[in-house]
Amino acid sequence: MTPLLSQQFRAFVGIDWADAKHDICLQPAGDDTREFACIPHQVARIDEWVAALHKRFGGPIAVALELSRGPIVSVLQRHSFLTLFPINPSMLAKYREAFKPSRAKDDPTDAELALDLLLRHPDRFSALNPQSADMRSLLSLIEQRRELVGDKIRFTNRLTHALKQYYPQALEWFEDIDTIQFCDFLTRWPTLPAAKRARRTTLEDFFHAHNCRRAQLIERRLASIRGAMPMTDDPGVVAPNRLLALMLVAQLRTVLAAIDVFDKEIARIARTLPDFxxxxxxxxxxxxxxxxxxxxxxxxxxxxxxxxxxxxxxxxxxxxxxxxxxxxxxxxxxxxxxxxxxxxxxxxxxxxxxxxxxxxxxxxxxxxxxxxxxxxxxxxxxxxxxxxxxxxxxxxxxxxxxxxxxxxxxxxxxxxxxxxxxxxxx
Structure with missing residues (x-):
């Protein structure tokens, strides 16, 4: 049995959240009258509205909204007399479309529809029951790390495209370009002529410093650098793509460092959890x-x-x-x-x-x-x-x-x- 069916709520609220404001639909228990309001997304104003709600109804009060976490959820969860019921946005969108095939959307209407879903189908929803702070931190860190990985992929794709315009040999010399070794190489030798001017001992020292000590691999790279021919000498092609490549390398270097920081924090928190x-x-x-x-x-x-x-x-x-x-x-x-x-x-x-x-x-x-x-x-x-x-x-x-x-x-x-x-x- 869900908390909605097992508790006697004094009032029911539907909220349509947004970055700047929140539309609200309120229905007191045992009354079909519905009241509408709109409050700005400011912590003080939200707290004022919650305080007025508590003064009027006491508690508990059921709140239906489209998300299970976010700024508005964090603010509302501080008040123990509020019980939050997350509603899947896709479900709410389909519910809205059932009454408005034209797909017309209005924030106050969405707040009322969220309230309506909660009242008409109480068995479909469960109250939000947050996990421990460490588990929620782990989940957020993992998702944020995934976004950083997406950034890394975007940077490497753009970098690959830029290098193919004027310096494709650099892509042949390294199996992976999402590494600090590749970033350091391109920063030091951003064009083929610059790489060809480098001394053999300088290149060998560079690879050794980056833990690359396979003699055959290093020799293969050195031979390829010596025999490489530039794709183009046109400064109208080389100059802008060289600049873009260096900027992308700087961004890639930053995101690689960020992923490493997230990996360490994820490992630290994960090991503290009982099921690790x-x-x-x-x-x-x-x-x-x-x-x-x-x-x-x-x-x-x-x-x-x-x-x-x-x-x-x-x-x-x-x-x-x-x-x-x-x-x-x-x-x-x-x-x-x-x-x-x-x-x-x-x-x-x-x-x-x-x-x-x-x-x-x-x-x-x-x-x-x-x-x-x-x-x-x-x-x-x-x-x-x-x-x-x-x-x-x-x-x-x-x-x-x-x-x-x-x-x-x-x-x-x-x-x-x-x-x-x-x-x-x-």
């Missing part, structure tokens, strides 16, 4: 995926009623549509994409780290599934296993799971026994 060891022991998790998996499950074990809820929420479980004699199965379009990506990326890492996972993946590919479809199917199975481990607080044990597959007579056992390198045949 549970996820750290997973095959293929590693330093980056362990915190992501830890944040994906969280610490509230009553959050999901079963593994299938997490499979659906994360977008791993497929969707089946039926209409007449037609049946169509596809992946979920509405889901937290970063959460889905976390499970898919980790499942891909387990193919070579877990014997049964590798066998299952190969089985799916043999059926004609694409790589992505096979990995999603593997992630689907992993979520069920992890959910059980998470609920019981038990670390995953590969041998125990293989024995369980044997007892159930799983067809995967046949695939494993056919491979001499698996645990079953050692």
């Amino acid at each position: 060891d549970l996820f750290d022991s997973l095959p293929g998790a590693g330093p980056h995926l362990t915190p992501r998996l830890l944040a994906a499950f969280g610490e509230q074990r009553d959050r999901y009623n079963g593994a299938e809820e997490l499979q659906k929420y994360s977008g791993i479980a497929p969707v089946t549509e039926r209409s007449g004699k037609k049946r169509w199965v596809h992946w979920r379009w509405q889901c937290p994409t970063f959460l889905r990506q976390t499970f898919v990326e980790w499942a891909g890492q387990t193919i070579n780290k877990s014997s049964w996972a590798g066998a299952y993946y190969r089985q799916q590919r043999a059926k004609g599934s694409s790589y992505q479809a096979a990995v999603r199917a593997l992630a689907f199975k992993w979520i069920r296993i992890l959910y059980r481990c998470w609920q019981t607080g038990t670390r995953y044990d590969e041998d125990l799971y293989l024995n369980a597959l044997k007892r159930r007579g799983s067809p995967l056992i046949g695939h494993l026994e056919a491979r001499p390198d698996t645990k079953l045949n050692r």
Whole structure:
């Protein structure tokens, strides 16, 4: 039973939030009258409105709004007599469209629709129950790190395009350009003529200083630098692209340093959480995926009623549509994409780290599934296993799971026994 059904609220409020203002629709309990108001996004004004609300109704008061975190949520959560009920923005948009097929949008109307959804469908919503400060910090840091990685990708793509205009050889000399070594090289020798003028010993010292000591690789680079021909000598091409490349290198250097800072802070916080060891022991998790998996499950074990809820929420479980004699199965379009990506990326890492996972993946590919479809199917199975481990607080044990597959007579056992390198045949 949700708190909305189990508590006697004195009033109900719907809020449509924005950066500059918040539209409000208020309905007292036991009264069909609805009142509308608008307050600016200022902490003092919001607190004044909340104080007036408490003076008028006391508590508790139910508040429906479109988000589960953000500035307005942080302000409202300071008041214990307010119970917040997050509403999915997509749900609210579809609800609005049901009454306005023209898709006309108005903030006061959205506030009323949020209130209406909460009152008419109380069984669909649960009160916001924040996790611990450390877990919320971890989740924010992981998401912010992902945005920094996106910035890194954008900078490297633009840098690649700029270098292809006047200095493509630099891209051939290095396998990865999102490194400090590449940034330092391009800063020191931003054009091909500059690199060709450098002494052999200077270049060797540079590579050695950046922990590159493979003699064959260094010799190959030096030979390529000596024999390289410039793509163009046109200053109208070289000068602007050289300047752009240097600016992008400076930005790339900054974002690489920022990612390193975030990695250290993520690792520090993750190790303080009780379930860290549970996820750290997973095959293929590693330093980056362990915190992501830890944040994906969280610490509230009553959050999901079963593994299938997490499979659906994360977008791993497929969707089946039926209409007449037609049946169509596809992946979920509405889901937290970063959460889905976390499970898919980790499942891909387990193919070579877990014997049964590798066998299952190969089985799916043999059926004609694409790589992505096979990995999603593997992630689907992993979520069920992890959910059980998470609920019981038990670390995953590969041998125990293989024995369980044997007892159930799983067809995967046949695939494993056919491979001499698996645990079953050692």
